[in-house]
Amino acid sequence: AQKITQTQPGMFVQEKEAVTLDCTYDTSDQSYGLFWYKQPSSGEMIFLIYQGSYDEQNATEGRYSLNFQKARKSANLVISASQLGDSAMYFCAMREGMNRDDKIIFGKGTRLHILP
Amino acid sequence: ETGVTQTPRHLVMGMTNKKSLKCEQHLGHNAMYWYKQSAKKPLELMFVYSLEERVENNSVPSRFSPECPNSSHLFLHLHTLQPEDSALYLCASSQIAGGQDTQYFGPGTRLTVL
Numbered sequence: 137a138q139k140i141t142q143t144q145p146g147m148f149v150q151e152k153e154a155v156t157l158d159c160t161y162d163t164s165d166q167s168y169g170l171f172w173y174k175q176p177s178s179g180e181m182i183f184l185i186y187q188g189s190y191d192e193q194n195a196t197e198g199r200y201s202l203n204f205q206k207a208r209k210s211a212n213l214v215i216s217a218s219q220l221g222d223s224a225m226y227f228c229a230m231r232e233g234m235n236r237d238d239k240i241i242f243g244k245g246t247r248l249h250i251l252p
Numbered sequence: 253e254t255g256v257t258q259t260p261r262h263l264v265m266g267m268t269n270k271k272s273l274k275c276e277q278h279l280g281h282n283a284m285y286w287y288k289q290s291a292k293k294p295l296e297l298m299f300v301y302s303l304e305e306r307v308e309n310n311s312v313p314s315r316f317s318p319e320c321p322n323s324s325h326l327f328l329h330l331h332t333l334q335p336e337d338s339a340l341y342l343c344a345s346s347q348i349a350g351g352q353d354t355q356y357f358g359p360g361t362r363l364t365v366l
Binding site: 140171173178179180181182183186227231239240242243244245 | 289293294295297300308340342344353354355356357358359360362
């Protein structure tokens, strides 16, 4: 079974609109962390936002916020006021546990296209 | 220089060549990673070094050989590769302290094996 599921392979959104990228995860651990990364066409993976499993409030970083619904095991990324530069691949990832050999697992990604 | 750097950015090699990918992190982190990103697959973790000790090796073929001489440098030595090894190879680093050890990635090396 997939640990991280991103159901939207591609999305097209008008500039300045808000965008929600879906991510669901599967874990039986109580301690885990959720990450979102952006990968522009240049290939570099850019860290956007982090949510810990024990964090009570949704994480926010500028225009990015993470809609964390623990019971549903979802961690959707919300981008407010989208910009042309937001066009990229977006990856949701999870780290289970807190040991040094716990690895981060990535989803297959969602390609976001922002239209002018 | 800041962040995570990788050289070369692009590499074309024949199946009989030997080459090395280099990664350097300037973030003071204690863990470094090699990932492979193929066209139609999720990001695949290849190797993890934590405190310069290899803690993960995801059944990677022996034609890929990592080396971590210190906490700032990570190499991936390549020899007798196959065309299916063509991919984007990403290096990352993190500070493992339990919980949010966010990984920061380099720009990647795009490898083409002829």
